[in-house]
Amino acid sequence: MPFIVPTADSKEYLLNLRRLFGLRWAMLVLMALLVLIVPGLLGIALPQSVMLAILAIGTLLNALGHWSAGRQRTATANELCSQLIIDIATLSALIFFSGGATNPLVSLLLPPVAIAALGLPRRQVIVVGASAVAAYSLLMLFYLPLPIADASRATQLHLVGMWLTFAVSALLIGWVILRMSQAIRRRDAELAAAREQALRDERVTAMGTLAAGAAHELGTPLATMALLAGELAQDQRLPADARDDIELLRRQIAACKEIITGLSRRAGAERLENARFQPVDRWLDALRQKWHALRPQPGSRLVVASDGEAPGIVADPRLEQALLNLLNNAANACPQPLEVRLAWHSRDIEIEIRDRGPGFPAEVIALCGKDKLPAHDGGCGVGLLLTCSAIGQLGGRLSLENPESGGALARISLPIEKP
Secondary structure: OOOOOOOOOHHHHHHHHHHHHHHHHHHHHHHHHHHHHHHHHHOOOOOHHHHHHHHHHHHHHHHHHHHHHHHOOOOOHHHHHHHHHHHHHHHHHHHHOOOHHHOHHHHHHHHHHHHHHHHOOHHHHHHHHHHHHHHHHHHHHOOOOOOOOOHHHHHHHHHHHHHHHHHHHHHHHHHHHHHHHHHHHHHHHHHHHHHHHHHHHHHHHHHHHHHHHHHHHHHHHHHHHHHHHHHHHOOOOOOHHHHHHHHHHHHHHHHHHHHHHOHHHHHHHHHHHOOOEEEHHHHHHHHHHHHHHHOOOOOEEEEEOOOOOOOEEEOOHHHHHHHHHHHHHHHHHOOOOEEEEEEEOOOEEEEEEEEOOOOOOHHHHHHOOOOOOOOEOOEOOOHHHHHHHHHHHOOOEEEEEOOOOOOEEEEEEEEOOOO
16 A cells, blocks of 8 residues: 555646555555465465456555546545545455454455555545444454464464564555655655745835835836936037046936836846847847946857757847846956856756856855845845745746855856746
8 A cells, every 4th residue: 555645636646646656556466475375385265256357346446547537637525535435345345254253364455454544534434444443343244254273373374464464564654754754854854945935025026016106116216317417418528538428427317217117027027028038148148238328338149059049039028127227246246258158948948157266255155045144345135045946936047156176156046948
């Protein structure tokens, strides 16, 4: 019998149901071998034809159930409960023809009850337990006795059977408890990770709300600066160098207004309503050029390390902002040109951003977007947290490392999406 993980999920019920069908094949084969070899080995006459017919019926039911479970996508607690009752009925029928309650193997009616207690709701546990008790009680009254004339030999066989039942029970209980403890530890770890992710998402949501409010408040002063910069650009009394600086200032103000205008899209609405699916190499090169328009000073080089047609990617504003954050961090760390490397495999896309600076501090690699960093001269320390959260929401993963050849390397892994 398989170990059933306690859960109310219909998919878990289906998985446990398939395990039950798989392990039942081994149980049916073992019982058939016992029915065939015990009479000759121990000199005990058994109604082999009837017992083999019972096993044949059990085999047919198991084959039908296994085929049906392979076509199902979900299962219910009642289906699992009914299969455990079939196990009790099959074992009871075999024990009826081999001594009834005097057969020490009658204690094997307990494992289905233990399995039900571990993996089924209370009502189904009561049904399985009552079925096992009823079967044991009936086997005390109705059974075919084993034809053993020698009382001492019967006692010895009974003791051997009790030892065998104890050994099987000990192994089964130890295996069940071991699997149960492993499942509990694994589930506790998953719950802890989910709670940690929920806390990070809550902080990111709170920061997004504050950012939306700040964007609304920044609209008026930016409009004022754009108006003043436009008037200064038309002043013919200013020297040419000053007018060039003013023109650069106007472009930067326009870029800030575009960023603020796109905050609603960056919340993900654009991805759902008007998703743009395009080759990843063209998308990455366009994003790199957009970044250079905002920061013309640092240079960069795009390296495509894979051959063939580039896979498509959805131009999600969250992913774009995450990459812009990483590019800005790399440019702040080192004024030398950056290297942006793109590669794709059968299932994922990898984007690497490398600089030639001093590398990531140990605390940055340890946190890696799990929590905000202390505020510093270049910002408030939340950029990496927002970047990691955005990439995680898209099903990707961010990793940071310091290569042996020097510098810092940020790697983004994203699953390949279908259009």
